[in-house]
Amino acid sequence: MDRTMTAEILAVLFVFYVFGLYIYRMFFDHLSHIPGPKLAAASLWYEFYYDVVQKGQYTFEIGRMHEKYGPIVRISPYEIHINDPEFIDEVYPGSSPRSMKYYWSQRMFGLKSAFLVTESHELHRLRRNALAHYFSKQSLRELEPGVQSQVDKLVSRLQGLKGTGTAINLLDVYACLTGDIIGQYAFARPYGFLDDPDFSPYWHHIMMDVSQNGHILKQFGWMLPLMQSMPDWMVKKTNPQMMTLINFQRVQGFRKQIIEVKESIARGEKPTGQTTIFYDVLANPNVRPEEKTTDHLQDEAQTVIGAGTVTTGHILAILTFYLISNPAILQKLQSELLPLMSETDGRPKWSQLEALPYLSAVIQEGLRIGYGVSTRLQRLFPDKILQYNNYSIPTMTPVSMTAVFIHDNPSLFPNPRTFNPDRFLANPGLKKYIMSFSKGSRQCAGLNLAYAEFYLAVAAVFAPGRFEWELYETDVTDVELKHDFMNTCPKMDSKGIRAVVN
Structure with missing residues (x-):
């Protein structure tokens, strides 16, 4: 048999394989009863086209699927998506029933063992618990002065720019704030982003480039392992964005910092001032040796620094935009802040700020309109068949929901793209539909830190009589979601959320 005939036979067999697979997935697969587009059910290449070729557009395509097929759709050969606010607790339960993460989707983070990407319910609990104490509300109360010191530095920087006419990118500014805060928490070493005269624009950009890489890594x-084994010049030439992720891991020196903490513990040294996340983990005899390896803690460090920077920084920038854009809302907020700011010499505590109902409503509305994480979050249930209306969803089927659709649901939030904190004052129960930090047993471990940053930063930046803000060549198109890179991204040619402080 010559090579030509062999090639022809292989081509025919491949065509039969593809056709047979298509028929199986359409009519015999265990998810064939779930409505949705045939191409999405047939192949993951459907998602590839929208997320990689079209740059983060699959979330919007899923929205169109729901408009056509209803609240439950099959969005891939393996995955179901549900758009129903009343089903949140079923998809994102607490400790029971057991839920797992979807290995295929978790690859987008470029991590191996961090608790964020751990599939197993039991192993995730072990790994999360090793860090959870440090993010508890009690621990944060004790370490609040560290957060306040970075907020004070931000205020000082803004006072230096007051009246100069200098336009600043709020996305860069708040990424510096949150990056320095989480650096201090993780290693007692703020990265010094706020000290940069230009607010370290590379830091926000590198975080967004890393996010955009996620869709490629998922597919x-x-x-990533291949690129890591190649010379840098070759990676830069073949995939510049992947080089961004590699540089992020290197430049921040996560591995080096973990090793330094290990060496200090071996010498019997204790950190001066506050303790840190990774010192506590390594010095804690109750944490398993497997959670103390350098490789694992390097992954955890990347997770903590990355997650602790982008989402909170984005929400603060979006909140600032909407407060500047709505003078009546800002005036109402400042009227509420005024008595407390006067009593505390302009530096109120987090617990005092939490008691302010309008400030709390402003923050909830910022989380709602800014989404937080824009991509869908999957869960698998090894012990339970989910039942949605007349549809049974088999065990170990990835089921997902998306904050974008819940937060923009007009039945819950009339005029959803209008910034309106009053909706949370009129109906405090709406808070349960906010999915910015996910829900259930896999909810973001850093949620309490994020809230501390929201309250302290918003109060400081909008303290009555401290600053007057003016947007600079910025409108709502620089804020609205146009690309889902896991983190929200506006139009690609946006120059940021820019403002002048007076």
Whole structure:
């Protein structure tokens, strides 16, 4: 048999394989009863087209699927998506029933063992518990002065720019704030982003480039290990964005910092001032040796620094935009802040700020309109068949929901793209539909830190009589979601959320 005939036979067999797979997935697969587009059910390449070729557009395509097929759709050969606010607790339960993460989707983070990407319910609890104490509300109360010191530094920087006419990118500014805060928490070493005269624009950009890489890594999980084994010049030439992720891991020196903490513990040294996340983990005899390896803690460090920077920084920038854009809302907020700011010499505590109902409503509305994480979050249930209306969802089927659709649901939030904190004053129960930090047993471990940053930063930046703000060549198109890179991204040619402080 010559090579030509062999090639022809292989081509025919491949065509039969593809056709047979298509028929199976359409009519015989265990998810074939779930409505949705045939191409999405047939192949993951459907998602590839929208997220990689079209740059983060699959979330919007899923929205169109729901408009056509209803609240439950099959969005891939393996995954179901549900758009129903009343089903949140079923998809994101507490400790019971057991839920797992979807290995295929978790590849987008470029991590191996961090608790964020751990599939197993039991192993996730072990890994999360190793860090959870440090993010508890009690621990944060004790370490609040560290957060306040970075907020004070931000205020000082803004006072130096007051009246100069200098336009600043609020996305860069708040990424500096949150990056320095989480650096101090993790290693007692703020990265000094706020000290940069230009607010370290590379830091926000690198975080967004890393996010954009996620769609490629999800589709091609082998790519990052391959790129890491290649010379830098070759990576830069073949995939510049992947080089961004590699540089992020290197430049921040996560591995080096973990090793330094280990060496200090071996010498019997204790950190001066506050303790840190990774010192506590390594010095804690109750944490398993497996959670103390350098490789694992390097992944955890990348997770903590990345997650502790982007989402909170984005929400603060979006909140600032909407407060500047709505003078009546800002005036109402400042009227509420005025007595407390006067009593505390302009530096109120987090607990005092939490008691302010309008400030709390402003923050909830910022979380709602800014979404937080814009991509869908999957869960798998090894012990339970989910039942949605007349549809049974088999065990170990990835089921997902998306904050974008819940937060923009007009039945819950009339005129959803209008910034209106009063909706949370009129109906405090709406808070249960906010999914910015996910829900259930896999909810973001850093939620309490994020809230501390929201309250302290908003109060400081909008303290009555402290600053007057003016937007600079910025409108709502620089804020509205146009690309889902896991983190929200506006139009690609946006120059940021820019403002002048007076």
